[in-house]
Amino acid sequence: QVQLVQxxxxxxxxxxxxxxxxxxxxxxxxxxxxxxVRQAPGxxxxxxxxxxxxYGDNKYSQKFQGRVTLTKDTSASTVFMELxxxxxxxxxxxYCARRGYSGADLYFDHWGQGTLVTVSS
Amino acid sequence: xxxxxxxxxxxxxSPGERATLSCxxxxxxxxxxxxxxxxxxxxxxxxxxxxxxxxxxxxxRFSGSGYGTEFTLTISSxxxxxxxxxxxxxxxxWYTFGQGTKLEIK
Numbered sequence: 001q002v003q004l005v006q007x008x009x010x011x012x013x014x015x016x017x018x019x020x021x022x023x024x025x026x027x028x029x030x031x032x033x034x035x036x037v038r039q040a041p042g043x044x045x046x047x048x049x050x051x052x053x054x055y056g057d058n059k060y061s062q063k064f065q066g067r068v069t070l071t072k073d074t075s076a077s078t079v080f081m082e083l084x085x086x087x088x089x090x091x092x093x094x095y096c097a098r099r100g101y102s103g104a105d106l107y108f109d110h111w112g113q114g115t116l117v118t119v120s121s
Numbered sequence: 122x123x124x125x126x127x128x129x130x131x132x133x134x135s136p137g138e139r140a141t142l143s144c145x146x147x148x149x150x151x152x153x154x155x156x157x158x159x160x161x162x163x164x165x166x167x168x169x170x171x172x173x174x175x176x177x178x179x180x181x182r183f184s185g186s187g188y189g190t191e192f193t194l195t196i197s198s199x200x201x202x203x204x205x206x207x208x209x210x211x212x213x214x215w216y217t218f219g220q221g222t223k224l225e226i227k
Contacts, residue, residue: 035216045165045208045218061215095164105171106212107155111164 002026004112017084020115022096029077030054033099036081040092086119127219133227144192144209153213160205
């Protein structure tokens with residue numbers, strides 16, 4: 001079965017960077033795009049960016065442009081999300097999600113378990 | 122950015138009854154709308170895409186309808202495991218989510 005397994009919780013100080021991994025299994029890794037979505041306390045879910053694992057293309061939400069980088073290790077079926085210059089407002093649960101498709105429909109059909117990133121001095 | 126607005130914020134319903142959740146888009150998204158369920162401490166789970174197509178393994182008591190800017194998720198006979206938070210999401214123009222509707226036991 002499809003699984004996305006993320007790395008564990010992180011605690012960072014303001015100004016630091018965090019790198020979260022997402023290991024995929026149960027499907028052809030290069031056939032799907034992986035998104036990163038975060039959920040801050042009391043806030044709605046928001047997409048941060050995506051990486052087309054097959055072609056290596058990526059796109060970032062304007063909100064995070066310049067501060068986030070998505071990379072992949074195809075041999076390990078793993079995608080990474082690095083977020084830099086952290087502030088307390090980056091405290092959130094970060095999810096990776098596979099973008100499924102059916103015709104013109106695009107949706108997040110499988111999600112990782114989430115990684116809590118806490119930014120605190 | 123397309124803003125998604127869900128109502129009500131909290132809905133109290135008894136098990137076995139029907140629940141109706143609403144989602145409104147700030148501009149037309151055609152049928153490019155998905156619904157997700159999120160239980161406490163868990164990741165969101167895809168329920169509906171294309172406004173009305175149930176995802177694999179989703180029970181028939183979940184149904185979606187709507188087009189353009191107005192959408193509805195209906196749960197026909199609530200089971201205890203259905204009490205959770207529900208989010209709508211549009212994918213017509215990038216991706217934005219609603220703020221969620223909390224479905225609680227009455």
